[in-house]
Structures are given as structure tokens and as C-alpha cells.
Amino acid sequence: MTDTGQDWTERYRRAVMNTFGTPQRVLVRGEGAYVWDADGARYLDLLGGIAVNALGHAHPALVQAVTEQLGAVGHVSNFFTTPAHVRLAERLLEIVTPGGAPDGSRVFLANSGTEANEAAFKLVRRHGDGTRPRVLALEGAFHGRTMGALALTHKAAYREPFAPLPGGVEFLPFGDVAALADAMDDDVAALVLEPIQGEAGVRPLPAGYLAAARRLTADHGALLVLDEVQTGMGRTGTWMAHHGIVDPDGGGTSPVVPDVVTLAKSLGGGMPIGAAIALGGRAGGLLGPGQHGTTFGGNPVSAAAALAVIETIERDGLLHHAAVTGKALADALAGVPGVRTVRGSGLLLAAELEAPVAKEAAAALLDAGFIVNPVAPDALRVAPPLILTQEQAATLVDALPAALATAGLRTPPGAGRAEETP
Incomplete structure (x- = not known):
């Protein structure tokens, strides 16, 4: 019988130092900009291991390079x-x-x-x-x-x-x-x-x-x-x-x-x-x-x-892609009611919220299949793989209003604006 996410979490608590708190999910595989947990749920990885997974998960070029080098x-x-x-x-x-x-x-x-x-x-x-x-x-x-x-x-x-x-x-x-x-x-x-x-x-x-x-x-x-x-x-x-x-x-x-x-x-x-x-x-x-x-x-x-x-x-022209996709995502996030402003550049962004509900909003987004980071009480950080498509990014924008509502931000004063690095 395959261990569930809860099983793995209990094993984690017994074996691993508590320097990171309780894991939010137990991830078992990834492909492109998506990851799957031990219970089979899929998530759009908009944090990328905190700005680490530049090529997403299981990218063929990375797998080949590591395999060939380890074999040598x-x-x-x-x-x-x-x-x-x-x-x-x-x-x-x-x-x-x-x-x-x-x-x-x-x-x-x-x-x-x-x-x-x-x-x-x-x-x-x-x-x-x-x-x-x-x-x-x-x-x-x-x-x-x-x-x-x-x-x-x-x-x-x-x-x-x-x-x-x-x-x-x-x-x-x-x-x-x-x-x-x-x-x-x-x-x-x-x-x-x-x-x-x-x-x-x-x-x-x-x-x-x-x-x-x-x-x-x-x-x-x-x-x-x-x-x-x-x-x-x-x-x-x-x-x-x-x-x-x-x-x-x-x-x-x-x-x-x-x-x-x-x-x-x-x-x-x-x-x-x-x-x-x-x-x-x-x-x-x-x-x-x-x-x-x-x-x-x-x-x-x-x-x-x-x-x-x-x-x-x-x-693959990912510098230009990151700039264009990031600008589109920033502009779209800035138009979501409850977002005061969007900070950052390219695919390192934070949506500043009208209220300090980032932790609750991130939890709601996780339940909906999106990994983001409440980097501040009133800010959600995204640092996805550079291969993220605009279509994938748009699904976050579509999901955010419901997550903000779940977090208690139901009647926000208005939309925000994007602020990029000069």
C-alpha cells in the first residue's frame, strides 16, 4: 500500500529537525511548471522552489546533462x-x-x-x-x-x-x-x-x-x-x-x-x-x-x-520570454480587486494586497492547485519557472479573486497597478 501525504508527514515529523515547520504537501513528481503530491493532486508551481527551478521540473536538457555527467x-x-x-x-x-x-x-x-x-x-x-x-x-x-x-x-x-x-x-x-x-x-x-x-x-x-x-x-x-x-x-x-x-x-x-x-x-x-x-x-x-x-x-x-x-x-529565448510573460502577469494581477499594487520585474513578482491576509490567500490557492508564497503579511510572491506560459499564468489570475474572498478580502476598495524595476 502506498503511503499517503499524511503518512509521509508523520514520518517527517519523527525524523526531520523542525527547522521548516510542517510541510504543506508531500511532492512526489513534477513536469514542466506542474508538480503532483503523494495523494495525486496537481499544482501549478508558481514558486519554483523559491526561484530555483528555472527550467521547471524534469526538463529533458537538465536530465540529460546530469545523467551524462554522472555517468562520466x-x-x-x-x-x-x-x-x-x-x-x-x-x-x-x-x-x-x-x-x-x-x-x-x-x-x-x-x-x-x-x-x-x-x-x-x-x-x-x-x-x-x-x-x-x-x-x-x-x-x-x-x-x-x-x-x-x-x-x-x-x-x-x-x-x-x-x-x-x-x-x-x-x-x-x-x-x-x-x-x-x-x-x-x-x-x-x-x-x-x-x-x-x-x-x-x-x-x-x-x-x-x-x-x-x-x-x-x-x-x-x-x-x-x-x-x-x-x-x-x-x-x-x-x-x-x-x-x-x-x-x-x-x-x-x-x-x-x-x-x-x-x-x-x-x-x-x-x-x-x-x-x-x-x-x-x-x-x-x-x-x-x-x-x-x-x-x-x-x-x-x-x-x-x-x-x-x-x-x-x-x-529557447527565455530571457525575453520571462520579461514578456512577467509583464503580462504583473498587469493582470494588478487588475484583480483586492490587489493594491504589484512589485518586481520579470518572473519575480509580489502582489501587495489591500489587507494582511496573504497567508490565508496562499492556503486557499494551494487548495485550488496553485503554489505561491506569502512573503509578507500583505504580499503574495511568485517566482515560477522561466518556461511558464501566459496561459498558465492566467489561471492564477482567474483563481485569485476566490482565494482572496476565502481569505476574508470580500469587498476590496479597488484594483492596483504594476510597479516594475526601472
């Missing part, structure tokens, strides 16, 4: 390398900034976004070299849960149980250029930013902020570190979210070029991988032999998966 060599120690490791690093240098990364740029491959941010934090400390003790981050920031990444994360509930954390990190008001200018000085090692704060409710940086951050960090010799773990790899309709943000003082055509970019999530399409990319010789040469490492970083199976993701995004 699955792991080597970091005393050696593999062609997949080298090819992926080369490809990341090609796409991390338009026209390719400058000479001297280098890639460190890790296993997750948290580990990529840990590597970036160590780059920052090496750059500080004892004379630049301060690191700046923003209120609302989320960069991971290991000790270094947690030090850069703002939310007190995440930080306080594990104090003391690595010191020197200061949090500035979100999007406040004047506050950034006041805080910046020659004793700052780095400024760490997310182009769109995903865990804070999908909050894009205000227009002009990133360009001002680049100028201020350059003027004071600090590194500009962009955490693109959630926003990178086509999620917003460009390879990196910051590619769509230009410097208005630079003629409106030149994207901001940071010193360090961190990636994970969509990079592996479901396989565990992260990357810290140092752009240019100043940042690229900061870490030497013995100063950082990881047993599984650069694993050839995960690297092969990431290469398949990049190749499929290019071959």
Missing part, C-alpha cells in the same frame, strides 16, 4: 578540476556583465547562495585588510543563514538567537541615497545590496539608488557587492537584475558594473550550486590558495546542470 565522473577533490567546472566559470564570466567580465575576473563555485555570500564576505574582509572594518548593508536585507551571511541579514528574528555574529556590519535605511552618502567613508570595505529584496517582499531598489551606490563606493575605494542569488540567471528578464538598471548620469545606457556578484538558485535549475564572481583584477585576486575552499564546490554534476540551464535559456 560525479565528483573530484579540489586538488583537481573538470571540464564542466572550467566551462561554467568561463560562461559565467561571459554573462555576468554585458560584453563580458573585465580582465582579471575570477569565479568561485560553491553549493548555495549562502555559501556564495560567505565567499563574498571573505573577499570583503580581504579587501578591508584591517584598515576598513565597516561593511554596509540595507534594512530588509536577506543574504543567508550561516554566520557570515547572517551578519549581513537584517531581520532580528533570524539574527538574535545566534549572536554574537561577525562584527562591523551596519544597516542603512532602504533606498535612502542621502543616508548612504552620510555613512560612506574611506573605512568602508564594501556595500552589499540586493537589486530586488526578495525575502523582504520583492522590493526593488528605487530608481537611481544603485548608480549612486556605484559612484559612492568607487569614490571611497569600497567594493560594491550585488547579491543576485534570487534575481539572477534570467529571473527578471535579463541575465542579472542589475543589467536592467542604468546610470542616469551616464547617458542612460550603461548598466552599473559591480565588483562582486553572487548567484545560486536558478543557476543550477534544481541542482545545488552557487557562485561568487569577482569582476576585475582588484577583486579577482583577493583570495589565494588556502584562504577559502569547499569540498563540493565546482562539483561536475552541478556544473553540468548549470551549463544546461544557461544553454537552454539562450536557445
Whole structure:
């Protein structure tokens, strides 16, 4: 007799640490943008493993790449390398900034976004070299849960149980250029930013902020570190979210070029991988032999998966598809009664509701066959596979009014409007 979802949940409770709470469903298979649970119910996966499953589930290109690589060599120690490791690093240098990364740029491959941010934090400390003790981050920031990444994360509930954390990190008001200018000085090692704060409710940086951050960090010799773990790899309709943000003082055509970019999530399409990319010789040469490492970083199976993701995004035109589908979805969601506004870009969106009923609405949508995330009390986040069709997206829009009604939002004041990253 096959175990039911309830059976598996009870086994989970007895065997797994309670770090995530009770699972909402037990998922057993997926295909494209859909998943099925242990009881046979189907769901449109509009969260994609929290912006991870860029190609959806069981994509043939990803399955083939992983299978072939595992059949050749699955792991080597970091005393050696593999062609997949080298090819992926080369490809990341090609796409991390338009026209390719400058000479001297280098890639460190890790296993997750948290580990990529840990590597970036160590780059920052090496750059500080004892004379630049301060690191700046923003209120609302989320960069991971290991000790270094947690030090850069703002939310007190995440930080306080594990104090003391690595010191020197200061949090500035979100999007406040004047506050950034006041805080910046020659004793700052780095400024760490997310182009769109995903865990804070999908909050894009205000227009002009990133360009001002680049100028201020350059003027004071600090590194500009962009955490693109959630926003990178086509999620917003460009390879990196910051590619769509230009410097208005630079003629409106030149994207901001940071010193360090961190990636994970969509990079592996479901396989565990992260990357810290140092752009240019100043940042690229900061870490030497013995100063950082990881047993599984650069694993050839995960690297092969990431290469398949990049190749499929290019071959199938998924950057353009994500931009167009995301714009259509944002516009449609903004027209749903009870939605105040829609934030984000491409296929990283949050529908801000007229009342704090996101948790109840997400539960109603799950019962109706849709996976979304109540990222804030009044906001529903969607970060679906980049292969999501407009027809599939429309089914969410059709289902949302009933879910909001179930959540208690029965007579909303009016429709909202879409707010995309400039």
C-alpha cells in the first residue's frame, strides 16, 4: 500500500529537525511548471522552489546533462578540476556583465547562495585588510543563514538567537541615497545590496539608488557587492537584475558594473550550486590558495546542470520570454480587486494586497492547485519557472479573486497597478 501525504508527514515529523515547520504537501513528481503530491493532486508551481527551478521540473536538457555527467565522473577533490567546472566559470564570466567580465575576473563555485555570500564576505574582509572594518548593508536585507551571511541579514528574528555574529556590519535605511552618502567613508570595505529584496517582499531598489551606490563606493575605494542569488540567471528578464538598471548620469545606457556578484538558485535549475564572481583584477585576486575552499564546490554534476540551464535559456529565448510573460502577469494581477499594487520585474513578482491576509490567500490557492508564497503579511510572491506560459499564468489570475474572498478580502476598495524595476 502506498503511503499517503499524511503518512509521509508523520514520518517527517519523527525524523526531520523542525527547522521548516510542517510541510504543506508531500511532492512526489513534477513536469514542466506542474508538480503532483503523494495523494495525486496537481499544482501549478508558481514558486519554483523559491526561484530555483528555472527550467521547471524534469526538463529533458537538465536530465540529460546530469545523467551524462554522472555517468562520466560525479565528483573530484579540489586538488583537481573538470571540464564542466572550467566551462561554467568561463560562461559565467561571459554573462555576468554585458560584453563580458573585465580582465582579471575570477569565479568561485560553491553549493548555495549562502555559501556564495560567505565567499563574498571573505573577499570583503580581504579587501578591508584591517584598515576598513565597516561593511554596509540595507534594512530588509536577506543574504543567508550561516554566520557570515547572517551578519549581513537584517531581520532580528533570524539574527538574535545566534549572536554574537561577525562584527562591523551596519544597516542603512532602504533606498535612502542621502543616508548612504552620510555613512560612506574611506573605512568602508564594501556595500552589499540586493537589486530586488526578495525575502523582504520583492522590493526593488528605487530608481537611481544603485548608480549612486556605484559612484559612492568607487569614490571611497569600497567594493560594491550585488547579491543576485534570487534575481539572477534570467529571473527578471535579463541575465542579472542589475543589467536592467542604468546610470542616469551616464547617458542612460550603461548598466552599473559591480565588483562582486553572487548567484545560486536558478543557476543550477534544481541542482545545488552557487557562485561568487569577482569582476576585475582588484577583486579577482583577493583570495589565494588556502584562504577559502569547499569540498563540493565546482562539483561536475552541478556544473553540468548549470551549463544546461544557461544553454537552454539562450536557445529557447527565455530571457525575453520571462520579461514578456512577467509583464503580462504583473498587469493582470494588478487588475484583480483586492490587489493594491504589484512589485518586481520579470518572473519575480509580489502582489501587495489591500489587507494582511496573504497567508490565508496562499492556503486557499494551494487548495485550488496553485503554489505561491506569502512573503509578507500583505504580499503574495511568485517566482515560477522561466518556461511558464501566459496561459498558465492566467489561471492564477482567474483563481485569485476566490482565494482572496476565502481569505476574508470580500469587498476590496479597488484594483492596483504594476510597479516594475526601472
